[in-house]
Amino acid sequence: MLPKDPILLLSVVNMKLRDAYDSLDALCEDLDEDRGELEEKLRAAGYVYDSEHNQFR
Numbered sequence: 001m002l003p004k005d006p007i008l009l010l011s012v013v014n015m016k017l018r019d020a021y022d023s024l025d026a027l028c029e030d031l032d033e034d035r036g037e038l039e040e041k042l043r044a045a046g047y048v049y050d051s052e053h054n055q056f057r
Helices: 006-019 024-031 035-044
Strands: none
Touching: 006 024, 006 035, 024 035
């Protein structure tokens, strides 16, 4: 389960993308998370997914 707090969520997601997943799709599939909802939560906090760097910025 991912954290609800957007800053903690950003930290956990970026760590998982860096250490364990080669894409946001792979992370969402493995953790059974909705990609659109995850992106919206982080977009609301000012972050967008950068597929080239495989992280939210």
